[in-house]
Amino acid sequence: MDSLSHLIDGFGIALQPINVGLAFAGVGIGTFVGMLPGIGPINAIAILIPVTFASGMGAASALILLVGIYYGSQYGNSISTILLNVPGTASSVVTAIDGYAMTKDGRGGPALAMSAIASFVGGTLSIFGLVLFAPVLAGWAIRFGPAEYFALMIFAFSALSSFAGGSLLRALASTGFGLWLAAVGLDPNSAIPRYTFGQIQLLDGMDFVVVTIGLFAVSEVFQLLEDTEGGRSVAASYGRVAVTMKEFTSCGWTMLRGSVLGFLVGVLPGAGGTIASFLSYSTEERFAGRTSRFGRGDIRGVAAPEAANNAAANGAMIPLLTLGVPGSGTTAVLLGALLGLGVTPGPLLLQEEPDLFWGLAASMYVGNAFLLLLNLPLVGVFIKALRVPRWVLIPSVAALAFVAVYAVNGSAFDLVLMTMFGVFGYLMRKFDFPLAPVVLGLVLGPLMEKNLRRAMALSGGEIGVLFDSPIALTLWGLAAASLLAPTLVRRLTTDLVEEAPAAEED
Amino acid sequence: MTTDRIAGSVLVVAGTLTGLEATTFDVAFMTDPVGPKALPFLVAVMLLVAGVRTIARPRSEVALPPRPVALRMGAAALAFLGYAAILPWIGFFLATTLVVAALAMLYRGPVGGSLAAGMALAGTLWLLFVRILALPLPVGDLWIR
Numbered sequence: 023m024d025s026l027s028h029l030i031d032g033f034g035i036a037l038q039p040i041n042v043g044l045a046f047a048g049v050g051i052g053t054f055v056g057m058l059p060g061i062g063p064i065n066a067i068a069i070l071i072p073v074t075f076a077s078g079m080g081a082a083s084a085l086i087l088l089v090g091i092y093y094g095s096q097y098g099n100s101i102s103t104i105l106l107n108v109p110g111t112a113s114s115v116v117t118a119i120d121g122y123a124m125t126k127d128g129r130g131g132p133a134l135a136m137s138a139i140a141s142f143v144g145g146t147l148s149i150f151g152l153v154l155f156a157p158v159l160a161g162w163a164i165r166f167g168p169a170e171y172f173a174l175m176i177f178a179f180s181a182l183s184s185f186a187g188g189s190l191l192r193a194l195a196s197t198g199f200g201l202w203l204a205a206v207g208l209d210p211n212s213a214i215p216r217y218t219f220g221q222i223q224l225l226d227g228m229d230f231v232v233v234t235i236g237l238f239a240v241s242e243v244f245q246l247l248e249d250t251e252g253g254r255s256v257a258a259s260y261g262r263v264a265v266t267m268k269e270f271t272s273c274g275w276t277m278l279r280g281s282v283l284g285f286l287v288g289v290l291p292g293a294g295g296t297i298a299s300f301l302s303y304s305t306e307e308r309f310a311g312r313t314s315r316f317g318r319g320d321i322r323g324v325a326a327p328e329a330a331n332n333a334a335a336n337g338a339m340i341p342l343l344t345l346g347v348p349g350s351g352t353t354a355v356l357l358g359a360l361l362g363l364g365v366t367p368g369p370l371l372l373q374e375e376p377d378l379f380w381g382l383a384a385s386m387y388v389g390n391a392f393l394l395l396l397n398l399p400l401v402g403v404f405i406k407a408l409r410v411p412r413w414v415l416i417p418s419v420a421a422l423a424f425v426a427v428y429a430v431n432g433s434a435f436d437l438v439l440m441t442m443f444g445v446f447g448y449l450m451r452k453f454d455f456p457l458a459p460v461v462l463g464l465v466l467g468p469l470m471e472k473n474l475r476r477a478m479a480l481s482g483g484e485i486g487v488l489f490d491s492p493i494a495l496t497l498w499g500l501a502a503a504s505l506l507a508p509t510l511v512r513r514l515t516t517d518l519v520e521e522a523p524a525a526e527e528d
Numbered sequence: 529m530t531t532d533r534i535a536g537s538v539l540v541v542a543g544t545l546t547g548l549e550a551t552t553f554d555v556a557f558m559t560d561p562v563g564p565k566a567l568p569f570l571v572a573v574m575l576l577v578a579g580v581r582t583i584a585r586p587r588s589e590v591a592l593p594p595r596p597v598a599l600r601m602g603a604a605a606l607a608f609l610g611y612a613a614i615l616p617w618i619g620f621f622l623a624t625t626l627v628v629a630a631l632a633m634l635y636r637g638p639v640g641g642s643l644a645a646g647m648a649l650a651g652t653l654w655l656l657f658v659r660i661l662a663l664p665l666p667v668g669d670l671w672i673r
Contacts, residue, residue, distance in 0.1 A: 076531055076661060198578065201567060201571045202575075205571065217568075248597050441608040475562045510630075
């Protein structure tokens with residue numbers, strides 16, 4: 023059990039007071055932004071990245087904080103989903119079906135408690151998966167050359183485009199926009215400026231923090247102006263936040279199945295928590311049979327998606343850390359943060375930065391323990407935060423976004439860029455172009471171009487090298503298959519999609 | 529129909545411009561067989577394909593926001609740009625107070641409450657970032673002279 027001894031070493035890092043504090047801060051912020059519709063983990067992480075850079079904290083500590091926001095948001099997203107029928111993020115959309123039905127029945131408390139417990143089960147079980155499978159995948163990926171990496175990135179783009187749910191064509195346009203943003207600035211090989219419009223500030227390229235905050239946070243500020251009447255919402259009474267032993271045992275297998283399924287789906291690039299929760303819910307619905315109360319307030323309908331989306335969030339850390347390939351907008355932002363901290367994720371990460379990987383894995387146990395505390399006895403504190411009126415909340419988010427964007431380069435020019443991306447992001451939302459592929463394109467674009475050029479330089483310009491190895495061919499095959507997969511998945515989940523309210527992607 | 533065709537046309541124009549600009553990325557000697565043009569050309573093709581298909585098969589009309597809402601959005605965007613313009617000049621505290629108050633009022637907050645929220649937020653952020661995290665924020669050239 024090599025992994026186990028490494029993990030124990032990891033606890034030595036995760037239990038340092040500063041890292042315990044950062045894990046707590048991360049999961050607290052995560053619960054908060056996961057709960058509030060309109061902020062989301064991607065904004066919170068993007069806003070905090072310049073802060074972690076500026077404060078000079080170590081890469082492990084910074085990652086413990088940022089990843090804490092990421093998995094913490096998977097807990098918080100169910101709070102507003104269950105109480106208000108307003109999903110915090112897309113991965114809790116199915117939780118709304120039975121969760122909100124339970125609230126209308128006056129059983130909101132048990133639904134909240136079950137959601138926290140299922141999140142904990144899914145979260146902690148999937149960390150096991152992470153520490154078991156990450157070294158395996160890393161050992162396998164060590165044979166990847168530039169051609170394989172290029173194919174892998176194509177797979178990441180096609181998977182995210184097809185699993186995002188909307189039209190492939192629009193995802194193609196979004197990915198193209200992201201890759202264009204990646205091209206802006208000096209070309210690293212030939213030192214030729216590309217698409218800089220004569221602006222010196224653009225020679226360094228587009229900063230992903232500025233782009234992400236503009237596209238997601240600022241566009242949200244515009245979007246929410248469409249509905250200024252709403253905002254302050256009063257949660258129904260929810261009773262005691264606890265479950266009975268009977269309710270807990272009835273969900274035992276549901277949570278286990280949801281965790282495994284969620285983890286496996288999470289490892290696939292592009293799929294993530296939303297698909298995991300849909301699949302887990304429809305599986306349990308089938309297991310429960312026709313006599314169940316699924317859809318009308320069955321507690322298993324809360325446990326299944328919540329276990330799955332937490333497991334999926336942790337599963338998605340595997341390709342991010344061992345391959346350096348993120349599968350969603352949020353993990354793409356995490357990749358950007360890692361690169362900014364001087365860490366190159368990939369198969370060598372586990373050997374070169376064991377403290378970072380094992381410290382992070384151990385801290386996820388610490389964070390999940392905190393999350394159980396925050397989401398069971400202290401959930402009332404968060405519910406109070408739902409009563410903050412929108413005219414205070416949204417301008418506060420905007421101000422935080424300004425500070426973060428300004429902190430990137432200390433330049434007001436970035437604030438202008440941010441506003442432009444905000445308008446762009448709003449129009450893209452309006453016309454149903456997905457935003458996550460833009461961030462993925464921007465972060466992965468330079469790596470994709472570098473690997474393509476390296477592969478071609480090694481082969482002397484022979485394009486066949488891209489399809490030369492079995493691994494590369496497999497990855498091309500997976501990329502093609504992922505484009506066909508949504509048709510199948512959609513057939514499985516059509517009925518659910520129609521029932522569930524809309525939410526932003528995470 | 530029309531709105532989607534406009535979106536498609538924007539993509540076509542963007543793709544064309546991207547491709548045309550890419551033809552100027554000439555290097556004196558190639559350090560690698562691919563060169564700096566490949567990625568931009570790929571982008572141009574992606575945008576053109578998406579644009580042409582969107583024009584050919586447009587979706588139903590996109591519901592654009594009604595005039596008063598659009599005006600408020602425009603005002604918010606102007607407030608952001610104004611913030612970028614005055615931030616180095618009048619400094620973080622005053623600029624942030626003003627922009628937060630303006631935004632809060634666009635969200636139909638009461639005037640007094642909006643100003644109070646702006647001041648409280650600007651003060652808190654100043655303390656947090658400058659005092660605790662030692663992140664420099666502009667004091668304002670106006671006050672330094």
